[in-house]
Amino acid sequence: MSVFERLGEVYAIGGGTRVGYSAEEDVAHELAASWMRDAGLEVSTDDAGNLFGRRGDARVWTGSHLDTVPNGGRFDGALGVVAGIEAAARLRDASLAVVAFRAEETGPMGSKRLSQLPDAFLELHIEQGPVLEQAGEPLGVVTAIAGQANGAVVFEGRADHAGTTPMSARSDALVEAARFVLHVRECTCEPAVATVGAIEVEPNAANVVPARVTVAVDARAPDSGALDELVAAIGFEPSSRLDPVAMSGPPFEVLSELLPEAPRLVSGAGHDAMVLAAAGVPTGMLFVRSLNGGVSHCPEELSSEEDIELAVDVLTSALARLAVVE
Numbered sequence: 343m344s345v346f347e348r349l350g351e352v353y354a355i356g357g358g359t360r361v362g363y364s365a366e367e368d369v370a371h372e373l374a375a376s377w378m379r380d381a382g383l384e385v386s387t388d389d390a391g392n393l394f395g396r397r398g399d400a401r402v403w404t405g406s407h408l409d410t411v412p413n414g415g416r417f418d419g420a421l422g423v424v425a426g427i428e429a430a431a432r433l434r435d436a437s438l439a440v441v442a443f444r445a446e447e448t449g450p451m452g453s454k455r456l457s458q459l460p461d462a463f464l465e466l467h468i469e470q471g472p473v474l475e476q477a478g479e480p481l482g483v484v485t486a487i488a489g490q491a492n493g494a495v496v497f498e499g500r501a502d503h504a505g506t507t508p509m510s511a512r513s514d515a516l517v518e519a520a521r522f523v524l525h526v527r528e529c530t531c532e533p534a535v536a537t538v539g540a541i542e543v544e545p546n547a548a549n550v551v552p553a554r555v556t557v558a559v560d561a562r563a564p565d566s567g568a569l570d571e572l573v574a575a576i577g578f579e580p581s582s583r584l585d586p587v588a589m590s591g592p593p594f595e596v597l598s599e600l601l602p603e604a605p606r607l608v609s610g611a612g613h614d615a616m617v618l619a620a621a622g623v624p625t626g627m628l629f630v631r632s633l634n635g636g637v638s639h640c641p642e643e644l645s646s647e648e649d650i651e652l653a654v655d656v657l658t659s660a661l662a663r664l665a666v667v668e
């Protein structure tokens with residue numbers, strides 16, 4: 343069965359909804375475990391429920407996640423696991439492990455709870471953005487994963503009657519929040535990006551002047567200094583912050599050698615690779631082109647069979663160079 347066909351089988355479980363630690367994610371893990379055995383890998387799980395298919399010492403890992411957002415796509419996460427199994431099947435003598443991390447979309451929860459770490463990690467993932475499609479390139483080498491700062495900003499006003507209160511006498515929290523949303527947009531300078539994706543209005547009634555508005559800010563930048571600058575420019579107090587991480591060491595070098603002409607990208611999305619790299623594991627990430635304008639986390643998510651075949655070939659070559667042949 344081809345990688346593309348296997349992606350179809352995984353997608354059929356839950357119809358694109360396999361939330362972390364759900365029964366659907368369990369079924370996907372069982373299916374991947376059977377494919378791992380077929381590829382000559384020894385299957386095990388750890389305390390967090392992460393699934394491993396190992397051969398030999400397995401100091402080199404590849405993989406991704408099998409959970410999805412609700413009503414997600416066919417390729418996010420699943421591609422890295424299925425392609426890793428295919429690469430392991432082609433490299434019958436290589437000592438390596440293929441891993442399916444648990445609950446990436448809601449954490450990442452599985453990769454954060456690893457009890458042991460590899461010497462090298464390589465993750466194949468869809469780009470989830472339009473850059474490779476616009477460049478007309480099937481594959482890209484990730485240089486870093488953007489850091490992110492998240493927080494909430496609260497605007498206080500005064501609840502008043504929407505009909506009897508003159509405009510000049512109002513203290514409208516939502517009007518202030520609206521100005522802030524535009525301000526956030528003006529503070530960004532690509533590749534740094536910032537988003538207001540959630541707003542809570544109180545009392546949230548059509549005939550009441552908004553008294554209190556809470557705005558969620560998500561700011562991302564490829565290096566620590568740029569992230570600090572962005573947060574300062576926006577002017578909010580992050581409640582959580584993840585530092586950017588660089589791809590490095592043999593996994594990054596091998597991908598760079600195999601794809602000298604391919605675009606270099608900063609991943610705006612967090613990934614399991616970010617967790618491993620932050621823990622000090624030399625990590626590389628290979629992106630495959632997302633079609634349909636790069637849409638992801640929805641059923642329209644698409645990558646072509648040809649691009650995926652190319653990506654699996656590169657992943658296999660990279661693992662062949664990284665993994666010790668016993």
Ligand SMILES: [Zn+2]
Nearest residue numbers: 418419446467
């Ligand atoms: Zn993913």
